[in-house]
Amino acid sequence: MAKQIEVSDLDAYYGSHKAIEGITMTIEPRSVTAFIGPSGCGKSTFLRTLNRMHEVIPGARVEGKILLEDQDLYGSDIDPVSVRRTVGMVFQRPNPFPTMSIFDNVAAGLRLNGRVTKSETQGIVESSLKDANLWNEVKDRLNKPGAGLSGGQQQRLCIARAIAVNPSVLLMDEPCSALDPISTLAIEDLISKLKNDYTIVIVTHNMQQAARVSDRTAFFNLAGQGQPGKLVEMDDTSKIFTNPTQKATEDYITGRFG
Amino acid sequence: MVTPLRTREGGPATGRPAFRRSRGEGPFRFATTGAGILLLAIMAAIAVFLIVKAVPALQANTSHFLTEKIWTPNSTKPVFGIAALAFGTVISSFLALIMALPVAIGVALFISHYAPRRLAGVLGYVIDLLAAVPSVVYGLWGVIFLIPFMKGPSTFLNTYFGWIPLFAGDAVYGKSILTGSIVLGIMILPIIAAISREVFLQAPTSLEEASLALGATRWEMIRMSVLPFGRPGVISAAMLGLGRAMGETIAVALIFPATFDITFKVLSANGNSIAANIANGFGEATPIGQGALIASGLVLFVITLVVNTAARLIIARRKEYSRAAA
Numbered sequence: 001m002a003k004q005i006e007v008s009d010l011d012a013y014y015g016s017h018k019a020i021e022g023i024t025m026t027i028e029p030r031s032v033t034a035f036i037g038p039s040g041c042g043k044s045t046f047l048r049t050l051n052r053m054h055e056v057i058p059g060a061r062v063e064g065k066i067l068l069e070d071q072d073l074y075g076s077d078i079d080p081v082s083v084r085r086t087v088g089m090v091f092q093r094p095n096p097f098p099t100m101s102i103f104d105n106v107a108a109g110l111r112l113n114g115r116v117t118k119s120e121t122q123g124i125v126e127s128s129l130k131d132a133n134l135w136n137e138v139k140d141r142l143n144k145p146g147a148g149l150s151g152g153q154q155q156r157l158c159i160a161r162a163i164a165v166n167p168s169v170l171l172m173d174e175p176c177s178a179l180d181p182i183s184t185l186a187i188e189d190l191i192s193k194l195k196n197d198y199t200i201v202i203v204t205h206n207m208q209q210a211a212r213v214s215d216r217t218a219f220f221n222l223a224g225q226g227q228p229g230k231l232v233e234m235d236d237t238s239k240i241f242t243n244p245t246q247k248a249t250e251d252y253i254t255g256r257f258g
Numbered sequence: 259m260v261t262p263l264r265t266r267e268g269g270p271a272t273g274r275p276a277f278r279r280s281r282g283e284g285p286f287r288f289a290t291t292g293a294g295i296l297l298l299a300i301m302a303a304i305a306v307f308l309i310v311k312a313v314p315a316l317q318a319n320t321s322h323f324l325t326e327k328i329w330t331p332n333s334t335k336p337v338f339g340i341a342a343l344a345f346g347t348v349i350s351s352f353l354a355l356i357m358a359l360p361v362a363i364g365v366a367l368f369i370s371h372y373a374p375r376r377l378a379g380v381l382g383y384v385i386d387l388l389a390a391v392p393s394v395v396y397g398l399w400g401v402i403f404l405i406p407f408m409k410g411p412s413t414f415l416n417t418y419f420g421w422i423p424l425f426a427g428d429a430v431y432g433k434s435i436l437t438g439s440i441v442l443g444i445m446i447l448p449i450i451a452a453i454s455r456e457v458f459l460q461a462p463t464s465l466e467e468a469s470l471a472l473g474a475t476r477w478e479m480i481r482m483s484v485l486p487f488g489r490p491g492v493i494s495a496a497m498l499g500l501g502r503a504m505g506e507t508i509a510v511a512l513i514f515p516a517t518f519d520i521t522f523k524v525l526s527a528n529g530n531s532i533a534a535n536i537a538n539g540f541g542e543a544t545p546i547g548q549g550a551l552i553a554s555g556l557v558l559f560v561i562t563l564v565v566n567t568a569a570r571l572i573i574a575r576r577k578e579y580s581r582a583a584a
Contacts, residue, residue: 056470058375085473095464099486108482109472158468165472 002029002199003069003086003168005050010064011228012042012049014057019045021228023064025218029168032191032200034210034237037220038252042229043203046220047171050201051087052080068168085113088167092174094154096146096161103142105157109165124164132160133190152183159190163198170194172202176209188213207253211241219249308552315549323553327518329535331550332543338550340532340557342518347531347558350435350510351503353524354442359496362447366454371480382455389448397509400441405432405513412436412525427523431515435529438513442506446499453498457491458484490573497569501562504533511537532558 005027012020020042027033035043048054049062052073066073073083096105106125110116116124125142129135134156138149146157155175162170172191176184191200191213204210210217218234233246244250316323318336326339365385369378412430419425465483474482485492511534519528536551543551 051471053467053471056467081473081475084471089467089471091464091467091471093464095462095468097465097468097482097486099489108469112472112474112478161468161472 001168002197004029005169005199005201006067007050008065008067010046010049010062010066012045012054012062013060015059017226018228020049020220021230023231025231025234027169027199027201028216029199030195030197031215032195032202032213033216033218034214035201035203035218035220036205036207036210036252037229037232038222039205040229041220041222043218043220044173045229047173047201047203050169050171051089052083053089055080085109085165086167087169087171088162088165089171090155090158090162090173090175093178094151094158096149096154096157098145098147100146101143102138102146102149102157105146106160106164108161113165125160128160128164129157131163131194132156133186133193134160150183152179152186155179155183155187156190159187159194163194167198169199169201172200174203174205177205184209207241211237217241219244219246219252221248221252308556311549312553312556313549315546316553318546319550327520329518329539329550331547336546336550340554342520343530343532343535343554344557344561345520346435346514346529347504347533347561349522349524350439350442350514350529350531351500353436353439354446354503355496355500357440357443358447358450358499362450362495362499363454363492365447365451366458367480367484369451369455370458371476371484382452385448385451385455389452393445393506394508396441396445397512400437400509400513404437404441408432408434408437408440416525423522424524427526429527430525431527433513433515433527435514435524438510438529438531439524441509441513442503445506445509446503449502450492450495450499453495454488454492457488457495461487493569493573497566500565504531504558504562504565507533507537510534 007026008024010020010023011018023046035047037043045054050066050073052062054060054062062074064074068083068086072078073087096102097108100108103125106128107121110121110124126135129138134153137153138144138157146154149157155178159170159175176187179187188209191202194200195215202210202214214237216234217237217240219232219240220229221232222229232248233240233244235245240249241253244253250256315331315336319326319331319338320335321328321337321339323339325341326337327342329338329343330336331338365381369381369385373381409430409432412432412434415425416427416430420427461484465487466479469479469482510531514530514534515527516530516534516538517528518530521528532554536555540548540551
């Protein structure tokens with residue numbers, strides 16, 4: 001079930017370096033929210049705070065509050081492992097498990113939870129691969145290694161793997177930046193389809209992509225080298241790309257800097 | 259008609275010399291080729307020497323070399339065979355590996371994925387240091403401390419686990435195959451741990467994050483991402499350790515009971531190994547006796563070769579999967 005995310009006054013640090021500062025936003029369920037902005041502005045860092053992957057890096061920490069519906073993700077009684085089961089993630093480079101078959105890759109997350117029978121697993125793997133628009137291409141070779149697929153297929157395999165555990169939110173960190181235009185198109189079609197069931201957040205460097213797939217767009221920027229990244233403005237995608245409120249946003253989307 | 263340019267696979271064309279040879283190319287090529295040939299020549303010379311020395315002894319042998327257990331090559335009617343020695347080498351080395359491998363993997367994982375960075379550095383250094391301790395030191399420690407100490411645990415194993423053939427027997431001794439295996443295990447632990455640690459540290463972050471993002475705990479992440487990635491490396495490390503255990507001489511020469519029996523009863527005062535037998539017997543050996551020991555050394559070489567080949571086959575079997583894209 002898709003859930004709403006409410007972020008208030010969030011800071012994230014790497015050691016003593018403050019990477020993002022004072023982020024407040026609401027991410028609506030059953031929609032696609034895109035994060036755009038120049039390199040180093042903290043949009044990927046912010047994305048990783050949404051499923052507590054940020055703190056995996058030694059010395060990294062977060063201050064502030066993120067509510068998933070009514071649940072505080074950084075509450076003292078919350079296990080980061082359970083957060084990551086609810087908030088799935090797809091990475092920049094396709095990263096299927098190289099030692100596993102296509103089937104096992106999709107089933108990997110299910111097996112972590114432990115309580116699934118063989119036939120249930122079979123059903124979920126098939127439906128996840130279908131949802132990821134990959135089933136027809138791999139149904140005859142489910143036992144072949146996932147690393148043998150093309151880059152675009154691997155990325156869809158990673159999406160199937162992420163949605164197999166039935167998350168509420170799907171985070172995508174530049175999911176198409178390592179792919180060719182045709183594979184990119186396949187992923188974008190998939191995103192439009194998946195937003196009916198999930199809350200989707202996507203980081204992208206490609207502004208056409210943000211314009212094509214997202215409902216809401218957030219523009220991040222940083223004042224200068226070594227300064228923390230900040231949220232400049234967030235609005236409906238059509239508004240951001242036609243009539244942004246902030247000058248910095250307009251400069252960025254018209255290509256005047258960044 | 260165009261002749262296709264022939265190239266080495268993946269490399270620059272070498273079919274034709276470069277149109278301007280830089281200075282030093284000739285001597286450098288000569289030096290590297292010479293070094294390669296010299297190495298092969300030395301290997302061949304050693305092999306020829308060993309075989310020439312071993313053949314007369316093998317011809318003088320009045321028993322079958324591969325199946326005979328007794329080792330009396332110095333008598334006027336030489337009787338000797340490799341069976342008991344080879345068996346002792348294999349069983350003591352495998353016991354050592356079975357004991358050392360889980361501990362080594364645990365140590366390696368702790369250093370690479372659990373310990374705080376400072377502690378990991380210190381621990382890694384200590385492990386490297388342990389690997390550098392001369393084997394005679396381990397042997398002396400085994401003789402002075404472990405042999406008397408093992409009397410108690412051996413009796414315990416024999417009393418309560420005597421139903422396992424390994425621990426069966428009527429009498430137990432401190433000076434046994436098991437004690438030797440423990441020393442061997444401790445000796446090969448650092449090298450297995452050190453190599454495994456290196457391999458585990460190279461596990462790609464992208465794979466670790468992939469499993470964490472699915473909601474894996476740290477142990478689950480290690481099982482999904484780190485161990486499968488490190489498997490070939492750990493197998494290589496184990497084989498290196500096994501090879502070292504098989505070839506280990508001084509430590510086991512001091513500890514093994516030096517009898518010529520084939521028995522699985524590792525607590526009894528029976529057992530020996532090829533290397534230990536060479537160390538113990540070479541000093542007072544007649545020319546035939548020396549030849550016999552050299553022949554046993556050749557057998558040891560063959561055993562390690564077989565073990566290494568087996569390890570390579572294990573690694574190659576899953577090659578399709580180990581071609582990591584990430």
